[in-house]
Amino acid sequence: MSDLLERLLGRGWRMTSQRRVVAEVLSGDHIHLTADEVHARAVRRLPEISRSTVYNTLGELVSLGEVAEVSTDGRAKRYDPNARRSHQHLVCSGCGIIRDVHPVGDPLAGLPAEQRFGFTVSGAEITYRGLCPSCA
Amino acid sequence: MSDLLERLLGRGWRMTSQRRVVAEVLSGDHIHLTADEVHARAVRRLPEISRSTVYNTLGELVSLGEVAEVSTDGRAKRYDPNARRSHQHLVCSGCGIIRDVHPVGDPLAGLPAEQRFGFTVSGAEITYRGLCPSCA
DNA sequence: TCCTACGATGGACAGAGTCCAAGTCAATAA
DNA sequence: TTATTGACTTGGACTCTGTCCATCGTAGGA
Numbered sequence: 472m473s474d475l476l477e478r479l480l481g482r483g484w485r486m487t488s489q490r491r492v493v494a495e496v497l498s499g500d501h502i503h504l505t506a507d508e509v510h511a512r513a514v515r516r517l518p519e520i521s522r523s524t525v526y527n528t529l530g531e532l533v534s535l536g537e538v539a540e541v542s543t544d545g546r547a548k549r550y551d552p553n554a555r556r557s558h559q560h561l562v563c564s565g566c567g568i569i570r571d572v573h574p575v576g577d578p579l580a581g582l583p584a585e586q587r588f589g590f591t592v593s594g595a596e597i598t599y600r601g602l603c604p605s606c607a
Numbered sequence: 608m609s610d611l612l613e614r615l616l617g618r619g620w621r622m623t624s625q626r627r628v629v630a631e632v633l634s635g636d637h638i639h640l641t642a643d644e645v646h647a648r649a650v651r652r653l654p655e656i657s658r659s660t661v662y663n664t665l666g667e668l669v670s671l672g673e674v675a676e677v678s679t680d681g682r683a684k685r686y687d688p689n690a691r692r693s694h695q696h697l698v699c700s701g702c703g704i705i706r707d708v709h710p711v712g713d714p715l716a717g718l719p720a721e722q723r724f725g726f727t728v729s730g731a732e733i734t735y736r737g738l739c740p741s742c743a
Numbered sequence: 744t745c746c747t748a749c750g751a752t753g754g755a756c757a758g759a760g761t762c763c764a765a766g767t768c769a770a771t772a773a
Numbered sequence: 774t775t776a777t778t779g780a781c782t783t784g785g786a787c788t789c790t791g792t793c794c795a796t797c798g799t800a801g802g803a
Contacts, residue, residue: 485800487750506790521752526791528750545678547790561718561726570724574717581710582697582735588706590697592737599718601728621769623781642759657783662760664781683759 474498475537475552482535492517493528497538497552503560503569505547543569543598559597565606572599610634611673611688618671628653629664633674633688639696639705641683679705679734695733701742708735 476494480486496512497504504512510525529550532538539554543562553571559578561570578595612630616622632648633640640648646661665686668674675690679698689707695714697706714731 485749487800489751519752523753523792524751540681542678542681545676545681545684548681561722561724561728563726564729570726572718572722572724574722575719576717578717578733579735581712581714581733582708583711586697586708586710587737588697588708589740590699590706590735590737591743592697592735593700594736596734596736597714597717598732599715599726599728600730600732601723601726604725607727621780623769625782655783659761659784660782 478537479535484535488517489513489520489524490528492520493525494532497532497550500553501569501571502553503541503549503551505549507547509550541569543567559599561599561601563603563606564600565602568603614673615671620671624653625649625656625660626664628656629661630668633668633686636689637705637707638689639677639685639687641685643683645686677705679703695735697735697737699739699742700736701738704739 475498476491479490479494484490492513493509495516496509506522506526506529509529510520510522513520513525529538532550533540537552537554539551541549541551541560543549543560544567549569551571558571558573561572562568574597578597579592582592582595611634612627615626615630620626628649629645631652632645642658642662642665645665646656646658649656649661665674668686669676673688673690675687677685677687677696679685679696680703685705687707694707694709697708698704710733714733715728718728718731
């Protein structure tokens with residue numbers, strides 16, 4: 472059983488075959504699937520699963536903090552199961568592939584007080600852009 | 608005439624009343640309008656302007672590098688006329704207001720070679736999140 | 744085993760954006 | 774100034790992504 476699934480059971484998540492399949496599809500590293508892609512893979516294992524259920528389940532996983540929403544291109548949101556470890560993303564401008572990366576240092580350090588306009592700044596998301604080895 | 612408009616004329620951009628209005632709407636600092644908002648403001652000055660034309664014109668301004676697309680919330684893209692000066696964004700998690708900010712240092716410096724997975728990294732977009740003075 | 748509240752379903756709907764055929768017009772040439 | 778023409782504009786249909794809701798089904802406790 473996957474890590475994610477184990478944690479969800481530990482939280483008393485009501486388990487159904489649909490939820491199990493969605494959680495299984497979202498296992499692994501560098502996984503950044505759109506809701507439609509999650510649905511497509513879920514359907515292979517459970518042909519009757521509906522689009523609504525996938526959306527509901529993804530939304531719940533996000534609320535629980537187990538999965539993060541990533542939108543690197545203004546198109547469909549992507550779902551990243553690696554939400555517990557803070558990380559950023561490196562995106563290929565050619566093919567769109569996404570890698571999880573762990574920059575060094577505190578990203579908030581680069582924003583001096585006079586650039587904060589009185590905001591209480593709590594976090595930063597960084598999207599690095601470039602070309603992957605195949606596209607370069 | 609606005610800066611933007613002047614530069615466009617200098618590039619030999621074919622000028623029409625529609626394009627002029629869109630360029631005028633997109634003038635100023637800390638402007639981050641959605642395509643629909645641009646259209647709404649353009650209609651006040653030129654009631655017949657169509658949604659398609661606004662989309663076409665915005666797309667072209669982005670291609671020319673005069674305007675940047677910003678998507679901070681996975682909803683509608685926003686258009687930022689301040690594209691020539693590199694900057695990042697500070698977004699209020701409460702009301703969604705966006706400020707342009709200029710962090711110090713090179714954002715790419717935080718990504719060590721072993722975290723680049725062979726990519727040729729060319730840029731980074733940073734979205735700082737927090738609460739604005741009104742929402743705090 | 745039975746109940747029932749929670750979850751799943753699917754179809755309608757909404758928001759954002761793209762595409763295209765047809766009509767219009769800015770800019771150039773004569 | 775007028776004619777010409779290729780670029781621009783229009784509006785409607787369409788796609789994609791996501792949300793909502795009434796109804797049905799079922800996991801898990803009694």
